[in-house]
Amino acid sequence: MPASSSSAVRQPDDALARAPQPVAPVRPILDMPVHDLGWKPALALLEEKLTENRGLTHIAFLNANNANVMMRDPDYREVLGRCLVLPDGIGVDIAARFLHGGRFSANLNGTDFVPAALTFITKPLRVGLLGATSEVLQDAARNFRRHSPWHDFVEISDGYFDRADPTFILKRIEQARIDLLLVAMGTPLQEKWVDKHLTGDHARVVISVGALLDFVSGRVPRAPDWVRQLRSEWLFRLWLEPSRLWRRYVLGIPVFLAHVLRHRFRQPSTLPG
Template sequence: MNLVANFAVHASRRMIFDLPVCDLDWQDALTFVNELASATAGQTVISFVNAHNMLVMLNDGNYREVLSGNLVLPDGLGLDIASRVSHGASFPANLNGTDFVPALLTFMDKPKRIGLVGGRREVIEKAAENFRAHAPWHNFVVISDGYFDKQNSQGVVAEIERQKLDVLIVGMGTPLQEAWVAANVTPEHARLVLTVGALFDFVSGTVPRAPSIMRTLRLEWVYRLQKEPGRLWRRYLLGVPLFLYQVARHRLSERHQRLYPDA
C-alpha cells in the first residue's frame, strides 16, 4: 500500500468535484507531512488545490488523473464554499502552500536536503536564500529555474538524482508542474514532492503578500487582483462566478443521484 492509500485508511477526506481532498487541521497536516518526508519507501506528491485549480481540472482529464494520485490539500475560500455546500462544513484549515510550506520547514526539526525547481533564476535564488534564513538546519539546493525544455528535461532530472534529495519543491504553475512531476520524478529522486505554484515569487519577496487583515478575512485574492489586474482579472472576475456555478451544478447532480439512483 502506498503512502497516500495508507493515509486514506486512517483519515477522512471530502470529495470536491469527485476529487478526494484531505480533511486535516494544521497540526495533523504538519505531523503527517513531516512523517512522509522521513519515509524510507514510496513517494508522496502533495498538491495545493484552490478554486482555479478545480476549474482547470474540470476541463483537463489528464490533470484530474494526476491529482487523483496525489495528496491534495485545500487552498482558499473557494474550497471552503464547495465543502459547505456539499458537506455542511468548511475544511478544518486553509492549507495554502504559501503559508503551509514555510510552516512545514520549521516543523521538520530533522535536517533535510531540499531541492528547488521553478521560477526565474533570480527569483529562485532569492527564495533559496530566504528559506535558508528561515530554516537554517535544512540544506536548500537550487536545481533549476523553470525555463527549461519540459519535453527534454533529462539534464534537470539527472541533477535532481545527483543531489540525493529528501524533499523536492516544484513551482511551475498548474497543471504543468503536476504533469512534469508525474512524468519525471520517481521515488528514487525524492520521497516527498511539493507542487507549489507561485510560492517562490512570494518567498523571494518578488510578489508581496496581502496585509494580514486581508488574509485573515480570506480576501488575499482581492489584493492580488489589485496588484496584477492584467494577469489575474480572468481568473477572479470570470473564474469566481464560474466556480460558484460549478459548485451549485455539482450539488444538484449529487442530489439527483441520491433521489434517483437508478436513473
C-alpha cells in the same frame, strides 16, 4: 534512496501504487478527494511521509482555479487523483459548506504550509527548489536559508529548462539526494511534470507550490495579515496584478461556483441529518 536511471519510464502499476491511501477524513470537491486536516496533523503527516521509504508522495493543492482546470482537463484530474490533495482558499471552503455542511479544518495553502512545515520539521532536510526564474530562485533560496537555516536548500534549476528532454534536470535531482522537492512551474504543468517524470529515486516528497517562490523571494508581496484573516488575499493579488489575474478571479470564481452548484444538484445529498 536507491540509485536508478532517471530516464526510466514509470509503469502503470507504479502510478497506481502512488495513489495516496486515505490518511484522514476527506471531503470530495467535484469528485476530487481533498484531505481534511488541521494544521498540526497536516504538518505531522508531511514529516511522516519524509521518513517513510515507500516511494514518492506528491502533494498538491485544490483551489477554485485548479478545480476549474480539473473540470476541463481529464488528464489533470487523473494526476490530482494520484496526489495527496490539500485544501487551498476560501473557494473550496464555500464548496465544502455547500456540499458537506461544513468547511475544511484548515486553509492549507502552499504559501503558508511550506514555510510552516520547514519550521515544524527540526530534523535537517535537503530541500530542492525547481522552477520560477533564476533570479527568483536565488532570492527564494537565500530567504529560505534565513528562515530555517538547519535545512540544506539546493537550487536545482529555474523553470526554463528543456521540457522536451529533461534528462539533465532529472539527473541533477537524483544526484542531489533530495528529501523534499518544491516544484514551482504553475498549474497544471507542475503537477503533470512531476507525475510523468519523478519517482522515489528523486525525492521522498514533492510539493507542487505554484507561486510560492515568488512570494518567498520577496518579489511579490503577501497581503497584510488582516486581509489574510478576512480570507481576502485573492482580492489583494487581483489589485496587484489585474491584467494577469482578472480572468482567474473575476471569471473563474463564478465558474467554479457554477460547477459546485451543478454538482450538488446532480448528486444525492451528503449533508448531515
